[in-house]
Every structure is written in structure tokens, then in C-alpha cells.
Amino acid sequence: MAIFSDNPELQNQWHAVATDVEVTNGVIGRQLLGQKLVLYKDASGTVNVAPDRCPHREAPLSAGEVKDGALVCCYHGWSFGEAGKCISIPSADPGFPIPKSGHLPCYKSEVRYGLVWVCLGEPASEIPEIPQDTDSKFRRINNPVDHWRVSATRMTDNFLDIAHFPWVHTGTFGNSQRLAVEKIDLEDLPNGFHGYVYDVVAENPPSAGLSSGQSAGDVSRTMTTGFCLPFAVRSTIKYDTGLEHIILLVSTPMDDLNSYFTFVIWRNDDFSVSSEDTVLFDRSIGEEDRVMLEKIPGVLPFEHGALANSQSDKPSTAWRLKLTQLLKDK
Ligand code: FES
Numbered sequence: 001m002a003i004f005s006d007n008p009e010l011q012n013q014w015h016a017v018a019t020d021v022e023v024t025n026g027v028i029g030r031q032l033l034g035q036k037l038v039l040y041k042d043a044s045g046t047v048n049v050a051p052d053r054c055p056h057r058e059a060p061l062s063a064g065e066v067k068d069g070a071l072v073c074c075y076h077g078w079s080f081g082e083a084g085k086c087i088s089i090p091s092a093d094p095g096f097p098i099p100k101s102g103h104l105p106c107y108k109s110e111v112r113y114g115l116v117w118v119c120l121g122e123p124a125s126e127i128p129e130i131p132q133d134t135d136s137k138f139r140r141i142n143n144p145v146d147h148w149r150v151s152a153t154r155m156t157d158n159f160l161d162i163a164h165f166p167w168v169h170t171g172t173f174g175n176s177q178r179l180a181v182e183k184i185d186l187e188d189l190p191n192g193f194h195g196y197v198y199d200v201v202a203e204n205p206p207s208a209g210l211s212s213g214q215s216a217g218d219v220s221r222t223m224t225t226g227f228c229l230p231f232a233v234r235s236t237i238k239y240d241t242g243l244e245h246i247i248l249l250v251s252t253p254m255d256d257l258n259s260y261f262t263f264v265i266w267r268n269d270d271f272s273v274s275s276e277d278t279v280l281f282d283r284s285i286g287e288e289d290r291v292m293l294e295k296i297p298g299v300l301p302f303e304h305g306a307l308a309n310s311q312s313d314k315p316s317t318a319w320r321l322k323l324t325q326l327l328k329d330k
């Protein structure tokens, strides 16, 4: 796929660009599908997302600041409140009417799972559903949004892939003794995800103990991994102990070759280990993926026959086919 980030259908999808906490701390700039965005929280506590361009003289609004719940442009001090409404032009007489074009054309946005999701067009689908988010037996752990110099297409392909575990995750859970991937059968999973169930014996070094809840040695785990278009992957790890560890891996295209990566975890543990310690192991796994993927230039090819596949690439192949269909619909 030559250029995918300007495909109009992607504008009609939800993409996570920041954590809610990042916006609480002030105004931030982001980029989504090549568009520069500003995010700020207004006096009502709502996150607003708009083009990072002041309607007055095009200064980047992300260089401004939030004062008393309004975003103040750093160039001439025009300020913007709820839903992007321009509420003050300091240089103008009090009776001067605010021009219609002086308001910010806000995009649709929603805070869900501690993340700010944005849709640049008209939403054609829902934000991925994670029912455990409202289940009191589970706790949610958020992580920072990082910038990876990788195409989101390569990230999603990787997050559906089992065969790289013993090669890439040698510092974490990968087990060099077990290279073969057993047959994968794809199925519809709950909540609109599509993927597979897979039993795997994983390495459980001391550093993994806080995540797996078990002391060192190999651990058996059942992984249920699937995708939700365009770029969400959910992996549920179930241990024999009854512990469920759900990871939502979120890849967001800044453009074709740069992406935001974050992951959210839900766990039904006893909440005794701190959130920070619980996710350290998963963060190390993510780092291993990032280092590998940043070695691979360009967008994942989507043309038929462009990539050689083996049986373990079935989930990725299914995802690529569905994404291609989605993008061709427009
Ligand atoms: S450019 Fe923003 S107030 Fe003038």
C-alpha cells in the first residue's frame, strides 16, 4: 500500500491520540493521519480536539496555554472555550462581534479507557468495546502514549503474530526452545474482535512474576488474540490460576511511517501489586517490538503476493484483507 494515511475511510474511524491525563496537564499538540491537532480541556472538563491552527493568523494553538478553562493563543491572545467557541479577542472593543470564522471547527472526540479518541470525519464504527472496563473485579492500568517510527500497518501485523516471540522477545517471555507455531483457526471473538485462541508455554523469569502472579519457571497460558479494524489488537492472557490479563494494543497513524503506541491493561488480580510494577514487564515486551519494527522501513505491503506467508501469518493475512476491503470501500 503506497499511501494509506490519506484514505478517507480512515478519517471515519476512531483513533486514540493521547491519554486523558496528558490533556489534564494543559494543552498538547498531536498529529493524526497527517493532520496537526490541538487538544485542550475546557471549563466543563470536556476534552476538545481541533486543528492546530489559530483562525486569526494560523499560529499553532498547541504553543498556547489553558487559562481558566480556555485555550489562549500565544500570538494575540484570542481564547477558545467549550466546543472551540472563540470567547475573547483582547485587541477588540468589548462590543466587537466575534467573526463566525473565529471559532474552532472541533472534531468528534471521546474519552474512553483513559484515552482520548478522535474521529476526523463521521464515525463509521464504534470505539473497540472492552466490557471489563466496568467490571469491578478488574482494574484498568493506562500507559503513556509513545511515538514509534514505524507504520501502524507494521505494528498491527506484529501484534497479531506469534512466530516472532522466540526471536524478538528473548529478554522477556520468548522461549527459544519452542519455535513452531501450531495450527491457528480464526474465529469471531466477543465484542467485534476477530482472531484466534492459542495455548502457549511462556518463559516466566523473575521480572515477569508481578505480571503473571506466579514465581519463576515456565507458565502455561491461553492467549485469545484478535483485531478490531482498523488498528486495535486485544490479547487476553488467561492463567491456570484464574488470573486474566487483557491487553489492548493501540496503534495510531500520525502519518504513513510514524505512529502513536499505547496499551491499556485490565486485570482481575487482587490489586496488591502497584499498577506501575504490574506493567513493567509488558513495557519491556513493547520495547522489544519497537526496536525490531523500527528496523523495517516503509508501509507493510498490502498487494496480493507482495509478501511470503507461512501458516502462522493467518491472523495478519485476515486483518490485511479486511483492512484492504475497508479502505477500498471509499
Ligand atoms: S494568531 Fe492566534 S490570536 Fe492571532
Ligand SMILES: [Fe+2]
Pocket (backbone or CB within 6 Å): 158, 159, 164, 168, 169, 285, 289
Ligand atoms: Fe511482539
